[in-house]
Amino acid sequence: MSGAVAGPGRTKGTEAMTLTKGEPPAGGTAAGAPGRRSHVPGDGTPAAAAIDQARRAMLHDVRSKKRTRIGADALMEALIRQGVDTLFSYPGGVILPIYDILGDYPEVRHILVRHEQGGAHAADGYARASGKVGVCMGTSGPGATNLVTGIGTAQLDSIPVVALTGNVASPLLGKDAFQEIDITGITLPMTKHNYLVRSADDIPRVVAEAFYIASHGRPGPVHVDFTKDALQQETRAEHPTADEVIAGLPGFRPTIEGHPKQIKTAAREIAAAKRPLILAGHGVLIAEAWDELRAFAEKTQIPVAWTLLGIGAMDENHPLAYGYMGMHGWKHVNRAIQSADLLIAIGMRFDDRVTGSVATYAPYARIIHADIDPAEIGKNVAVEVPIVGDAKHVLEALTKAVHPVERSNRAEYLDQLAEWRSDSEATSWHGSGGWREGVMTADYVVGRIGELTNHDATYVADVGQNQMWTARYTRFKRPNSHVSSGGLGTMGFAVPAAMGAALGNPAAETWALAGDGGFQMTSQELMTLAADRIPVKIAVLDNKKLGMIRQWQEIVYGGNYHSSHLPGPDFCKLAEAYGIPAWKATTPEQVDQAVRAAQAVDGPALIWFEIEEEQNVFPFMTAGKGLSDLIETWGGPEE
């Protein structure tokens, strides 16, 4: 039996505590602790020294720059000018000119990912946790196509990512050369903008534009493809100033301030409303408008509901924080939406997971919709008051324009909402406390992780049931503490995105909460975590199922369970093989100790939670239904 693992894989329930070590490790790198077998060499051993030396040689062995300045230098200079400190990348033939000079730029930490998709998600997680632009890179052909899922994830969630790829030398373009693919053709419809650079002289301008476009207005990914010869050519091209960049992009002029007339109209609507509700979306976080949101809500005494990506826009403990909306949102929140007479939507896009059937959505409500992207307004639902602008500026202007409202003036409404809330929280499994009878419910695990991290970590969800449990039960209080692939719903997101998030916000503890399915999609990044000692704590919520698929098959497809049973490996042994200490918890009383043990590790750690195999996420709005048609229970008394 491997040192960090205890207990044979599958048993659960009454089995003895499987935390092997007896105690959590007493600080320091668990992997290097004496007496523990590990594949990560302990500090101070010759093997560790050799690895360190090799790593330093790769990154910091600054060679003489007695050479000409080539396109690859212009690229690295441009990245450093943009404040890039981390580059998630994987080498390959045509980007070797960059790797050849990378050692000259120790300012940029190169993270050697194990798969380009991991690099793209890491750049995405870095951006979400830090608010800065994340950068990833891959070679031509398969390196580039491997980035595509990560770029798409960033596109659907408006994340500022700059993805760099190499391509074959320009004389070979279009000749089906080795590892040539039309990658700009592929990323064209799924990026905010993209470039193919064939000349070194264009590199400074294009990279500066890419960062500007990615991070201004509604953010999004920008892909830049460099031909190999562009990276190798000598160039004296200078970097443009910020003004020159803007002047060179006459077609890109985002609207920041809401139109005063629209603000006035909105204020009138707000004054007239009896049952108003604020819908806070990702735009609030992107615009760093959480203080403005709170001020607006407090001045008007209007409760705040949030979308999946709007989680964290308001501290969930705030008296006006009402909860998470939509397909798996809280019943009381959806009920409030369905009974509202005014929705004030800020930086959200009425996604189908939020509205359900549009025909029956918020039937009594007039809608004020503020978004920085004019195309979002009127796209999915018709609205009465459109406001184009940045959430921060719009909320500021709205707060100024509205009259203050005392809580007592909304008492009837707010009391009713409070009553609905206590109803809906009591009927969920979370409130019924299945864990007290020894059932290892996912909501309990997620709730304990939230609690033991003081709700102040960065929590990176994967996709599926685990994502909904994380959204519902972690109890978030800090902006950007919740990272989730909302739009594209990319399984395999959690571990690599958490890797980026941990580097993007090193001050916060970082947790990846993944199901056994999503975890197995990108588990190769365990090696990156180990090699670079990136302190991500991974919680694998293992129900041996593709849980959300199983849930749909149970409820919508008459119990026809095809391919949703998902055998997995011994996750502790897997982690240990990478040199990552791991624990297993199979009963509720083991959860706290496992979490504390993982927290005590200086570096990555993994906990294998064997959870109840058939727990569903409720409420559940099936496709095509409306927010008033939530399924709250199914089958036996427990569900």
Added chain:
Amino acid sequence: MTPETAAHAAPPPRAIPGSGEARRHALVVLVMDRPGVLNRVASLMRARNFNIDSLAVSRTDRENISRMTITLHGDDVAVEQAAKQLYKLIDVLKVQDVTADRVVEHELALIKVRANDANRAEVIKIVELYKGRIADIAPESVIVEATGAESEIDALVALMRSYGIKELVRTGAIVMLRGAGSIEEALKL
């Protein structure tokens, strides 16, 4: 009394944007003349599920700026959505729906029609009535060149069909506002 418990009839279903009556729209799109811009516009229309009826592209009198005329069918909200999505493209400088404006709208058509000594004069007569011209004459055919609004060309094509059309090519509409107003001049660069 909350709406949930109120004893009044359920409200009418919320309208779904884009579900209104479709009509023909013409969009003028000014774009930066950069590699791939046509691909970006076409790809966006396809990805957003809009069906382009015609698309004409050319340079303008300004360096680096090209002009596209796109005609498409859709309800007003859907076409507005298409215009807004187009405007999000970095290389797009301006999008204007000129459907409701007074415009000159023309397209050019070349029609190769079967015509011999027996009916050539008849064909030419019709073409002249339509202010078209004969661009080429061969023993068994003529090439008719005509310009005009889409409906005028449609009418001429219908007449030519009775003689037998061997080949037809149309450029798609180009439009310009009547009067002194200029879409290009309004561009702030």
